[in-house]
Amino acid sequence: MRFLARGLVGLILLAITVGAVGFGVWRLVDTLSVEETRRRPPVEERSYSVNVARLEPETVVPVTVVYGQIRSWRNLEVRASSEGRLVEVSQTFRDGEAVRAGDLLLKIDPADAQSGLLDAKAALADAEAQKAEAEEAIGAAEQELEAARKQLELRRSSLDRQRQLLDRGYATMVQVEQEELSLAAIEQSLGSRLQSIITARKKIERMELNVERARITLRDAERTLEDTELRAPFAGTLDQVDATLGRRVGTNDALAVLIDPTALEASFTLSTAEFSRFLDDAGRLIKAPVKVELDLGGRAITVTGHLDRAAARVAEGDAGRQLFATLEVGEATILRPGDFVTLRVEEPTLTNVARVPAAAVNAAGEMLLLDADQRLEEHKARILRRLGDEIVLADVPFGRSYVTERLPQLGAGLKVSPRGADAGSAPEGQDGQGRRPVAESGGGAQELVALDPARREALIAKVNSRPIPDERKAEILGILKGDSVPRSLIDRLENGGRGQRG
Structure with missing residues (x-):
């Protein structure tokens, strides 16, 4: 009996010891969990920093840039009208020489x-x-x-x-x-x-x-x-000269080509879509202004003109239209037939349109707008023209702010921190002090604080000194360079990661 009593007492003491140890371990784990939870800040909704601008109505004169070639529509073949020996050749009868109307070029034995x-x-x-x-x-x-x-x-x-x-x-x-x-x-x-x-x-x-x-x-x-005396019928420049003193020429022998330098035009090709922009309501070609630019290395020669006509037929294999622009040039022009030039043709004026960076719109014409809660929403506009790095749009809500660069990670419904000249004035829901509510996972709100330059530089220095991944560091620096910075980020940086929620 005494043995059984002692064994029972031992079991009871063992159970009490095990229970005490288990209770101690539970308290230790619970204490550590509470401390870790207290030390770790609550998870906030991720917000991207984006550049924004305001959609403003504009009047745009689009310019179509094409490449073409200079040609002369007034050329004359200098030919011998009678047979005989050349007894006189003018000193100006040379390739590239300019002659005046009535100048004697050649004389055949009379x-x-x-x-x-x-x-x-x-x-x-x-x-x-x-x-x-x-x-x-x-x-x-x-x-x-x-x-x-x-x-x-x-x-x-x-x-x-x-x-x-x-x-x-x-x-x-x-x-x-x-x-x-x-x-x-x-x-x-x-x-x-x-x-x-x-x-x-x-x-x-x-x-x-x-x-x-x-x-x-x-x-x-x-x-x-x-006809034994060949004279220039108009002022021009000689080309393809083939005459020697004493040479015997026959009737209709080609001796040179006289080119009128004031009768120049530019020939170029437009696609069918581009060609349709220069037609009026009756389907006739408009006399659109044209600027022709000849690149001479460090110097550019520019002359003006206007659209004149379209080619009579479409050449086999071509998909567009060949057009001709008449140029306003004088006798002293540097342009010559055969020059490869750049043409800038002014299209009809577009009114009540918006001009935005090309990066703000995708191929389908979709762009991202900011709503009153600083969230993104998608809007589809109509693309009218692509002008280099800009796009002209119609059917857009003027006065709204839009994202100037549509990044891959951005999409409808995301929270953003706008930056730019129009960041603080466009959306509704912003108070008069330049502060916006930022949604948190706990359902509360935190204001954005404007920093003075010294404090901003100090925070940026702290971020650069810490071992943070480059992507995260760039995101934090982008936020710090904005007009306003979340108070929670300031507290975390200034308190070494233990900042309190504001």
Whole structure:
């Protein structure tokens, strides 16, 4: 019995000891958990720092930038109009030389042309002499005709008298017949005279034709003589010169090309979508202003002009339209046909639109806006133009703040800390002191505090001195460089991680 009692007492003491040890361990673990919980701050909602700006209505004149080539619409091929030997070549008849209208370029040996001119003058004089002779001949024929008519009247009167005398018995039938024969001979002679006059008049007409033909030949000879001197019909620049003193040239031989430097235009190609921007409501091409820029290394030459016309057809394989812009240049212009230039074509004005950075909008036209609680919401705008690093948008809520750089980690519903010139004035829910409520996981709110420069520099130095991951450090530094900083972050940095919640 005594053994059993002692064993039972031992078991009771062991149970009490184990219970005491377990209670002590539980208290120790509970105490450590409470201390760790008290030391660790509550988890806050993550907030991204973003740059924002305000959507303002603007009037934008978009500019289409394309590349093209200069060409001249007024070129002249200098060709020999007659055969002969080159006896004179002007000193200005060289590649790239500028000539004025009327300047003598070349002279062909005029000996043959002068001989032809003398022959033409002699032929004209002979034709005029023959014409004068025919005119004098018709005068004599008309006088003979008039005399024959008078003789005819006299013969008729004589025939009438003989018939009267025959009726009275004073004349014979033989006399009457002789008078009738004489009258018939006079009438026949009168017909011959008439025919001679008709022939003389026709001869005069032929002589007039010969005279006119001789005059034409004379003019051709004079023109041939003039063509022995090749002169510039307009002011321009010579190109492709091929003439040597003493060379024998034939008719229509190409000797040079004369280019008018004031008749320049730029040829370029636009896509179908770009081409449609320069059409009016009736589908006609507008005379849009154009600036043409020639890059000469350290210097750029700029001239103005306007759209003139579109090509008559679309070349095989092309997908757009070829356009031509007329340029406003003078004789002293440095532009030359063949120059590769940059063209800036002004499009029709766009009104009541917004111009934002290209990074603020994705390919579908979606952008991020800030609501009254500093949370992001997505809005889809209509993209009108892409102008380099900027995009022109329509259908946007003017007056709202938007994120200027759409980062991959940003999305609708996220809490952000806006930065920028419009960060403190756009959203609703912000008080007059520049403070905004920041949502916490515990359901409370914490204000943002404006820092003076000295305090800001001290906090930045503390962050740089601590072993923090680069990504987290960059995020904290971005927050500290903002206009306002959360009080909890300031407390953690200044109190070594033990800051109290404000």
